[in-house]
Amino acid sequence: MSLVTIPYSFLIAFMVVAVQGMSYYAILNGASNDTSLLGHTVGVDKLPKCAKLCENEDCASFAYNQQQKSCKFYSSRHILTPDRPTDGYTYFQKRAEGESTKYRRLAQTFTFNDRIWTVIQKRFDGSLSMNQNWEMYKNGFGNTTGEYWIGLETMHQVTSSSPHSLLVLLESWTGVLKYAQYDSFTIASESDKYRLDVSEYSGTAGDCLGTKGHNQMMFSTKDNDNDLTHNSCADAFKSGYWYDRCTSCNINGPMKPDPGLNERVAIVWHTFSNRFMPLGKTMMMMSRLP
Structure with a gap:
């Protein structure tokens, strides 16, 4: 059988994801508390880079907009809500020591x-x-x-x-x-x-x-x-x-x-x-x- 045509990014990532994948806790239905905003960076071309910038201990969560290549940093966790309006950002938070939550998983x-x-x-x-x-x-x-x-x-x-x-x-x-x-x-x-x-x-x-x-x-x-x-x-x-x-x-x-x-x-x-x-x-x- 011959190798099928699949985008190059898949060929590389599929082989290395087991050891190089970036890990987050995703706030899948989250809303941001704007008073906790630490900073806002435009021009971050990939989500893992946004996550890396949040490794500072003051950063508790972050958000990334793929279309705008924009990254936001927050000093607190996001509020879980089922009716957050779509704003183009996907929200994430860092895993707390010993944390175990019901609907969010690494x-x-x-x-x-x-x-x-x-x-x-x-x-x-x-x-x-x-x-x-x-x-x-x-x-x-x-x-x-x-x-x-x-x-x-x-x-x-x-x-x-x-x-x-x-x-x-x-x-x-x-x-x-x-x-x-x-x-x-x-x-x-x-x-x-x-x-x-x-x-x-x-x-x-x-x-x-x-x-x-x-x-x-x-x-x-x-x-x-x-x-x-x-x-x-x-x-x-x-x-x-x-x-x-x-x-x-x-x-x-x-x-x-x-x-x-x-x-x-x-x-x-x-x-x-x-x-x-x-x-x-x-x-x-x-x-x-x-």
Whole structure:
């Protein structure tokens, strides 16, 4: 198989993100308290540079505007509010020592096609077990120095507050890189079992979520079975996911090498190669629509 054409920034970043990704606590529904503004810098070309400038102990949070290349610094945390007017800025805050919050989780950002994306799932070495229970999938697990899952509640809070896109980056064991982008991405509330809703596909990996039965499915884990079978797909496939009857594209499956044969209990995205081929790396990301 030949290498697909993907922007150069992806080729570099995908290989190094595990060790060089910048980490933040994202205020995903935050509003700034203008009285706490420390400073305002224009001409900061990348979000990680803005975050670096906030490393001073007086800076508790910051905001970045990709279009204006503008960075703001604050001496206090942002106020959480569901009805913050869109001002072009994405708000972040530094992680406090020992901090544990319900809807904010340590995350990485990633640039793809000139948009900034928040990484909500990352796998590259199989060190993190994805066979977790409902509470773990709800609140998140892992960390940005390795593999992680940001949490279903965070995905719901973010995608229900403003229109978002989903991006899934996939790499085979032989180094073939492909992607699937959905310009509409929403995760429902816990009362609806974090149901997945995606549409408007584009990309090179194929519309596996939309054409293979996963869209509009509720999330299932080994202790909370919401699939369409009489048995538990989460038990059978060793991971939580949006199962139907069970799975054609499960990027939370166990990490296994590719023996050249069909293997469904693995990291798979069937439309990647039109067979159940275990994959070696994945990143799942969300981004607010411009």
